[in-house]
Amino acid sequence: MNIYDYMVEKGLLAKKAARKLAYISTETKNNALIAMSEALVKNSDFILAENEKDITNGKNNGMSQGLLDRLALNIKRIEDMAQGLKNVALLPDPIGEVTKMWRNPDNLQIGRVRVPLGVIGMIYEARPNVTVDAAALCIKSGNAAILKGGKEAINSNIAIANTIIKAAVEAGLPEGSIQLIETTDREAVNVMMKLNEYIDVLIPRGGSGLIQTVVKNSTVPVIETGIGNCHVYVDEEADLEMAENIVINAKTQRIGVCNAMETLLVHKDAAQKLLPKLGERLKSLGVEIRGCEKTGEYIKDIVSASEKDWETEYLDLILAVKIVDSIDDAMDHIYIYGTKHSEAIVTNNYRNSQRFLNEVDAAAVYVNASTRFTDGSEFGFGAEIGISTQKLHARGPMGLEQLTSIKYIIYGEGQTRK
Amino acid sequence: MNIYDYMVEKGLLAKKAARKLAYISTETKNNALIAMSEALVKNSDFILAENEKDITNGKNNGMSQGLLDRLALNIKRIEDMAQGLKNVALLPDPIGEVTKMWRNPDNLQIGRVRVPLGVIGMIYEARPNVTVDAAALCIKSGNAAILKGGKEAINSNIAIANTIIKAAVEAGLPEGSIQLIETTDREAVNVMMKLNEYIDVLIPRGGSGLIQTVVKNSTVPVIETGIGNCHVYVDEEADLEMAENIVINAKTQRIGVCNAMETLLVHKDAAQKLLPKLGERLKSLGVEIRGCEKTGEYIKDIVSASEKDWETEYLDLILAVKIVDSIDDAMDHIYIYGTKHSEAIVTNNYRNSQRFLNEVDAAAVYVNASTRFTDGSEFGFGAEIGISTQKLHARGPMGLEQLTSIKYIIYGEGQTRK
Numbered sequence: 129m130n131i132y133d134y135m136v137e138k139g140l141l142a143k144k145a146a147r148k149l150a151y152i153s154t155e156t157k158n159n160a161l162i163a164m165s166e167a168l169v170k171n172s173d174f175i176l177a178e179n180e181k182d183i184t185n186g187k188n189n190g191m192s193q194g195l196l197d198r199l200a201l202n203i204k205r206i207e208d209m210a211q212g213l214k215n216v217a218l219l220p221d222p223i224g225e226v227t228k229m230w231r232n233p234d235n236l237q238i239g240r241v242r243v244p245l246g247v248i249g250m251i252y253e254a255r256p257n258v259t260v261d262a263a264a265l266c267i268k269s270g271n272a273a274i275l276k277g278g279k280e281a282i283n284s285n286i287a288i289a290n291t292i293i294k295a296a297v298e299a300g301l302p303e304g305s306i307q308l309i310e311t312t313d314r315e316a317v318n319v320m321m322k323l324n325e326y327i328d329v330l331i332p333r334g335g336s337g338l339i340q341t342v343v344k345n346s347t348v349p350v351i352e353t354g355i356g357n358c359h360v361y362v363d364e365e366a367d368l369e370m371a372e373n374i375v376i377n378a379k380t381q382r383i384g385v386c387n388a389m390e391t392l393l394v395h396k397d398a399a400q401k402l403l404p405k406l407g408e409r410l411k412s413l414g415v416e417i418r419g420c421e422k423t424g425e426y427i428k429d430i431v432s433a434s435e436k437d438w439e440t441e442y443l444d445l446i447l448a449v450k451i452v453d454s455i456d457d458a459m460d461h462i463y464i465y466g467t468k469h470s471e472a473i474v475t476n477n478y479r480n481s482q483r484f485l486n487e488v489d490a491a492a493v494y495v496n497a498s499t500r501f502t503d504g505s506e507f508g509f510g511a512e513i514g515i516s517t518q519k520l521h522a523r524g525p526m527g528l529e530q531l532t533s534i535k536y537i538i539y540g541e542g543q544t545r546k
Numbered sequence: 547m548n549i550y551d552y553m554v555e556k557g558l559l560a561k562k563a564a565r566k567l568a569y570i571s572t573e574t575k576n577n578a579l580i581a582m583s584e585a586l587v588k589n590s591d592f593i594l595a596e597n598e599k600d601i602t603n604g605k606n607n608g609m610s611q612g613l614l615d616r617l618a619l620n621i622k623r624i625e626d627m628a629q630g631l632k633n634v635a636l637l638p639d640p641i642g643e644v645t646k647m648w649r650n651p652d653n654l655q656i657g658r659v660r661v662p663l664g665v666i667g668m669i670y671e672a673r674p675n676v677t678v679d680a681a682a683l684c685i686k687s688g689n690a691a692i693l694k695g696g697k698e699a700i701n702s703n704i705a706i707a708n709t710i711i712k713a714a715v716e717a718g719l720p721e722g723s724i725q726l727i728e729t730t731d732r733e734a735v736n737v738m739m740k741l742n743e744y745i746d747v748l749i750p751r752g753g754s755g756l757i758q759t760v761v762k763n764s765t766v767p768v769i770e771t772g773i774g775n776c777h778v779y780v781d782e783e784a785d786l787e788m789a790e791n792i793v794i795n796a797k798t799q800r801i802g803v804c805n806a807m808e809t810l811l812v813h814k815d816a817a818q819k820l821l822p823k824l825g826e827r828l829k830s831l832g833v834e835i836r837g838c839e840k841t842g843e844y845i846k847d848i849v850s851a852s853e854k855d856w857e858t859e860y861l862d863l864i865l866a867v868k869i870v871d872s873i874d875d876a877m878d879h880i881y882i883y884g885t886k887h888s889e890a891i892v893t894n895n896y897r898n899s900q901r902f903l904n905e906v907d908a909a910a911v912y913v914n915a916s917t918r919f920t921d922g923s924e925f926g927f928g929a930e931i932g933i934s935t936q937k938l939h940a941r942g943p944m945g946l947e948q949l950t951s952i953k954y955i956i957y958g959e960g961q962t963r964k
Contacts, residue, residue: 536941
């Protein structure tokens, strides 16, 4: 079968499943999630053996240590995935919630009810746990899932997907509720991006290369996730000890994540007191500093920052530092180089805190807190499928609610329009 | 200047305007809307003269009477547009509304606040009033608007746009808040569909050809509007007088609109009592009936329906009629041929009413009421920019709220992530 026909077959099956999933009971969905969880643990030997094949292939192909680490499974990681499934079962079911109901002048009773999106396509890279996480959130929100993982993880993904799909169907979910694209042919992604008839939304998860490819080529609606060139701006009137702690946390608490800080902006009148001590502390934590010319006056032995540094999401122990003349300069810098993910100001000035909250355009805007809090769990959503950096449909951490749409249900008694 | 550079220039200016529009005061926006309203009336002689040029060109090019009617302006229509602007000024400003605010376990105060989408691109056809309606709703919701009307209306649109733009800027809106694409080169739309960097969302309004072209070719996120192949299903246990009135209303109250009924589905056990009288009434109103074989047993002298009839949005005095064996058959027919716009059941059976509301996937699902109610004004939204038939971002009638996104604002006191 050619790739196009293969993908259409998957799409048709997903659409058929989605029609039933839309009004399946919460109990059936939860039972399926728990069965999937148990099956994962039961099948762990097989999954680990398949994962070992991917690891061996990766090593033979010279895969980096970082990627190998993302790819590798062990019993602890499988148990974590299994626990994740159980956690999703415990979350409230978003489907069927009537968020508003009113009567119009014709005495029609109009309700706004939460319904699934339909079929969600996930395109991701080497992390096999995304296969489980995405399937869990899609199922709980009543959506069918078509999963396309990276070729590096193909053996692991097939083992995991077959395990959870079998358990899900046995527990009563319609066939086609969860499907994995089992080919590593790159053409599959190209076809997937044009399957408007069968896929309601595509969510790419991974590096900026993958995400930009999907955004630029997909005619299926896309939710853009995860690129975070985040800033912390330390204002003139900041509490400097607080500023220091927030900067250290936002840069170093975990470096490879989208909500980590990449550029520090410092008001010129705070630089003298903040930077010498903070600079040494960052360096002692292994952070390489790339600063503007003035930064060099306060922190010794730093690399000169270039235009490219302001644009880069390092995801590494590197920090760009720029001294600015005013909050307006800081906000202009964020406007030009930011990716609308998470931005923070540290200040005790009321007016500046309000200006920053109002004028900075990002999914999450912080006063006096670390950017690292932009996360579904930290926000209280229970789980997340990614962090949207676009404005349409969903913005910021995406939990179950962000995987839903609405419909209007209207109760009449024979009304006609005049 | 080539078309690409021309469009990028518009995009850049819109983006710059959007940054300011996002936090401009409600008063300034309302003053602008009122100034635009007054300018339209004041400039009506000029606008009518320019519209006359389009009408003359249209007649010379053999434009149909229906299109000429949509294109034609008169003083009444200009006054209606002016009144529309004033009505939008009276609506509550959606921007800045905090829809939810809570504290997380770290004692961060997290708020969800409504913000504009940014830059909205409208692509539409011959109706010059869309220029005014779209500008009004975009401005009130804090968005910059890039408007691309049909070439048939180019003189009217330039006259209208220049009038309202001048008034808006004089009233304090940033330059670039409203822009019209003044070229009739078709390439402009092709460029617009790829301007992801400058346009946040495209809303096509018009016939299905235009909408499908935009959906299939745009990489800018699109909100699909307005195709309505709507059904009324008369169940076995329906009140037949009510059914008759709803069918007549849904088909004939206004025929050229997306929420009009196109196919009537009748339960086989209701056909005998319903169809003979209803058929004659429809025919007396000038409705051509295209029925399935069984329909011919109850209504005389009808056209035989073909597969194409089930698929067609007639927007005309034509009705397809099919007799079905059960509510399941009716819902299957709607699933296959419906466009997820508006669907109605007429029944007094409780279980069937609930099944229809739960299982039919459409923006608006009705029990015992006409599909013609799917409309921003009827729903109480005050105004509408179109009716979304997709599930992402907005579904059903789109008012001001549907032209917004959200951001999270987080008030901390030095919190860092553990």
